[in-house]
Amino acid sequence: MSNSDVAADQSGGVQSVDRAITILEVLARHGEVGVTEVALELGVHKSTAFRLVSTLENHGLVEQSGDRGKYRLGVGLLRLAGATTARLDVVQEARPICKRLAAETGETVNVAVLSGSSALYLDQIAGSSALQPHNWVGQHIPLHATSNGKVLLSGLDEDDLDDVLHELPALTGLTVTKRSRLRKELAVVREQGYATAVDELEEGLTAAAAPIRNAHGDVIASLSVSGPTFRLGEEKMTTVVPQLTEAALEVSHRLGWGHR
Amino acid sequence: MSNSDVAADQSGGVQSVDRAITILEVLARHGEVGVTEVALELGVHKSTAFRLVSTLENHGLVEQSGDRGKYRLGVGLLRLAGATTARLDVVQEARPICKRLAAETGETVNVAVLSGSSALYLDQIAGSSALQPHNWVGQHIPLHATSNGKVLLSGLDEDDLDDVLHELPALTGLTVTKRSRLRKELAVVREQGYATAVDELEEGLTAAAAPIRNAHGDVIASLSVSGPTFRLGEEKMTTVVPQLTEAALEVSHRLGWGHR
DNA sequence: GGGTGAGTTGCGTCCACGGCAACGCATTCT
DNA sequence: AGAATGCGTTGCCGTGGACGCAACTCACCC
Numbered sequence: 366m367s368n369s370d371v372a373a374d375q376s377g378g379v380q381s382v383d384r385a386i387t388i389l390e391v392l393a394r395h396g397e398v399g400v401t402e403v404a405l406e407l408g409v410h411k412s413t414a415f416r417l418v419s420t421l422e423n424h425g426l427v428e429q430s431g432d433r434g435k436y437r438l439g440v441g442l443l444r445l446a447g448a449t450t451a452r453l454d455v456v457q458e459a460r461p462i463c464k465r466l467a468a469e470t471g472e473t474v475n476v477a478v479l480s481g482s483s484a485l486y487l488d489q490i491a492g493s494s495a496l497q498p499h500n501w502v503g504q505h506i507p508l509h510a511t512s513n514g515k516v517l518l519s520g521l522d523e524d525d526l527d528d529v530l531h532e533l534p535a536l537t538g539l540t541v542t543k544r545s546r547l548r549k550e551l552a553v554v555r556e557q558g559y560a561t562a563v564d565e566l567e568e569g570l571t572a573a574a575a576p577i578r579n580a581h582g583d584v585i586a587s588l589s590v591s592g593p594t595f596r597l598g599e600e601k602m603t604t605v606v607p608q609l610t611e612a613a614l615e616v617s618h619r620l621g622w623g624h625r
Numbered sequence: 626m627s628n629s630d631v632a633a634d635q636s637g638g639v640q641s642v643d644r645a646i647t648i649l650e651v652l653a654r655h656g657e658v659g660v661t662e663v664a665l666e667l668g669v670h671k672s673t674a675f676r677l678v679s680t681l682e683n684h685g686l687v688e689q690s691g692d693r694g695k696y697r698l699g700v701g702l703l704r705l706a707g708a709t710t711a712r713l714d715v716v717q718e719a720r721p722i723c724k725r726l727a728a729e730t731g732e733t734v735n736v737a738v739l740s741g742s743s744a745l746y747l748d749q750i751a752g753s754s755a756l757q758p759h760n761w762v763g764q765h766i767p768l769h770a771t772s773n774g775k776v777l778l779s780g781l782d783e784d785d786l787d788d789v790l791h792e793l794p795a796l797t798g799l800t801v802t803k804r805s806r807l808r809k810e811l812a813v814v815r816e817q818g819y820a821t822a823v824d825e826l827e828e829g830l831t832a833a834a835a836p837i838r839n840a841h842g843d844v845i846a847s848l849s850v851s852g853p854t855f856r857l858g859e860e861k862m863t864t865v866v867p868q869l870t871e872a873a874l875e876v877s878h879r880l881g882w883g884h885r
Numbered sequence: 886g887g888g889t890g891a892g893t894t895g896c897g898t899c900c901a902c903g904g905c906a907a908c909g910c911a912t913t914c915t
Numbered sequence: 916a917g918a919a920t921g922c923g924t925t926g927c928c929g930t931g932g933a934c935g936c937a938a939c940t941c942a943c944c945c
Binding site: 378379381382383385386387389390392393394396397416417419420421423424426437438439440441442443444445446447448449450453522524525528580581583618619620621623 | 638639641642643645646649650652653654656676677679680681683684686698699700702703704705706707708709710711712720721724725728729740745746747760761762763764
């Protein structure tokens with residue numbers, strides 16, 4: 366359970382601020398907590414906990430339910446978080462991680478988002494290999510024939526899927542063209558947390574993609590590694606995919622995803 | 626006079642926590658700020674500001690750009706804010722419906738509630754994920770100049786209206802500044818079940834909003850669609866408004882409205 | 886009515902916090 | 916190049932502010 370994990374203190378900073386923030390984290394975990402319980406969790410006296418909570422309340426970071434009731438997180442946090450997202454953008458946050466991923470795998474890394482009924486490529490980091498693919502940035506690519514597209518689709522519910530999917534033209538011999546088949550694949554993507562596409566968009570082009578999520582858990586973008594099929598075979602994929610999902614998760618964390 | 630204007634302090638709480646939170650607010654306002662500037666704004670010594678900032682950094686509430694660079698708000702806030710909205714059931718229930726509405730209309734969707742004498746924005750879903758408009762979440766916005774505000778006002782009776790409405794400053798040339806005019810508009814809002822605001826808060830910004838009701842029929846929140854005026858013209862509105870009112874009604878149903 | 890357990894508050898002690906000054910490191914000026 | 920400025924960062928005390936104690940006020944339940 367949550368309690369045995371002390372880990373609270375010793376941050377080497379200002380003690381009271383440390384404690385105050387720990388209180389916020391406790392409230393985030395438990396929802397509604399009383400002063401006494403907070404004090405217990407911090408290992409401080411009731412009165413200390415009370416004063417810290419009061420200070421937080423004065424700034425709107427926590428609110429009290431009722432007159433002498435428990436405490437919970439307040440809307441002041443929304444204001445601060447709003448200011449955070451103002452400067453946060455996916456490309457910005459993802460870039461350093463993408464570069465690392467590109468270096469690790471040696472292949473090209475892309476970031477894409479859903480735009481209407483296609484995938485819009487926002488960023489690209491070229492791999493180290495001599496053979497460079499063309500630059501996808503700014504292009505709209507079919508959703509059903511790419512790993513990025515499948516990941517983005519996997520974040521939609523059934524109704525939205527129908528709005529977005531119109532036709533499934535065959536771009537190569539291996540393109541998925543049947544809706545039922547695609548739906549099955551999307552279920553697998555949701556299950557395993559990544560998607561792949563081998564020779565489905567272009568002959569000889571293989572890619573794998575994993576979801577980037579925001580604080581609410583919505584899939585807001587997709588991160589992919591792609592390269593020529595002859596380089597990205599079965600066994601190469603077994604090392605690339607974990608690196609990819611790890612990187613996507615890291616970006617998601619930077620965007621606030623991380624409720625357990 | 627010599628020292629800072631501020632006035633944000635002396636909350637009668639724990640001093641260092643007060644200061645730490647003030648730092649967060651400063652960062653929220655200015656975006657990126659250095660230690661020295663923070664110290665100046667708080668009226669404390671550089672080292673004090675530094676230690677406070679460091680403590681915040683250890684918890685992920687602020688981050689440093691570069692190795693010895695300035696500081697900005699961190700992603701830890703997003704996680705806390707996520708936990709905040711998780712307990713607000715309006716946001717929780719509205720979210721999937723908002724997402725659908727945002728997809729249908731292609732414009733930004735907001736959820737707002739009445740907070741004191743302004744509208745507090747609780748959630749926002751961007752229309753097209755590529756380019757993010759201004760993020761209103763957590764902000765307090767004038768009631769008389771927004772569609773959300775008009776909807777929230779339309780749920781009040783005459784007495785409460787007077788308590789809440791103080792002044793009606795003109796924010797653009799089209800802002801409603803006369804009480805009599807506003808009252809007439811509110812009657813129309815009650816009548817037709819939605820409100821609009823064209824260039825009333827900001828030049829070039831158009832919005833429409835509809836009420837979210839609880840089981841008792843009270844207006845507890847407001848749902849809005851907003852975008853640039855050139856995209857949300859007369860004819861676009863004729864399709865958007867029904868989608869909007871439909872969505873708001875659906876959220877209301879989820880909250881128990883309409884089960885006799 | 887008395888008992889329990891919540892949140893709240895005054896008070897005195899003591900230590901954590903804040904101010905000082907020096908340092909490392911960039912960048913700019915001459 | 917060297918000097919000079921100005922930033923973020925750190926060790927060192929002294930003291931003011933935070934903390935623990937204990938008493939208080941409410942609610943709720945035997």
